[in-house]
Amino acid sequence: MDELIGIIIAAVISWLNFVLIDTWMGLPESPGVKGAEVIGRGIKKRGGDLAGGFFQGNIVCSPDASAGTLLASIACYAIGTPEGGLIAATLVYFGNRLCADPGYAGTTGALTITIIIALTSYIGITPAMFIVGMLIAIFTIQGLYHPASSKLLGKIAHKMGRYTKLN
């Protein structure tokens, strides 16, 4: 497969993987730690959405599905599929526990992307493409414009029934 097309497909898959899993696991509902609350309220002050802000704060403060997706991609590239992804899931779980997080989102994200990498290898998408794709995916959430991305995350949280009840 052409490298550029592969990276674009991998970016879309990675984006959906981590956003859907993190939202399902309740990241927009409440901040897990103080830092996530500060980030969430800071984004709201700048015209963003509070639930989306909590989401962004939570993925900064502990390794959630975004980190799981990236680390599993790197581990699959470095060690092999699926062993790398399984090792990454274990390490992400320990990282979660160190960061005051129960660890469901990160571990689930690492395991699902490992399965996806194994399946998409049949159509020529490599773990290296997933690493670049995940970097692009996380850049669209954390790197471009926080108010807009937090509003999008807030809408997704609302649709999935995970919108925050905090003010």
Place this chain on the structure above:
Amino acid sequence: MINYIVYMIAVGSAIIVGLLLRLPLLPENPKRQSWTISVIFPTAVLALGFTAMISKLGYLNSTNTDYIIALVVGIITSIFSKFILERILPRPVHDSPHEPSLSSAEPPEEHEKIKESQSRSGSSKNSSEYKNKSESSKNSNNESEDNSSQMKEESHG
């Protein structure tokens, strides 16, 4: 070529030994906020990860001993989850409406002992501080109960 049977043996033995050690099969609801160590999560996931580590370190070499190694990995993982994991990576100590605090998780005998020792010492300041603390913990417990009842209502709705 990956030997899936090795992974299945590791997960299977981890689940069986975990159940024998009286680990719960699944965390309590709401699962995504639960800190309970259960058989499915994280024991089975850790068994997969530890088996992958053993495999990549070169200890699995496609012989019948691989199955025994996988069995041992599963058993060690469940023992690790039951007795060691909570000690090396404890749940956080802070009062959050979604997470039970360690102070509220203390047995009531501990509270009684503290109360008795403070009443014996006779310092009114300490006892008033304790009262305030117990009141605030009661309030936080009420809040958490309210939140949990709200969440229950939502899940029913």
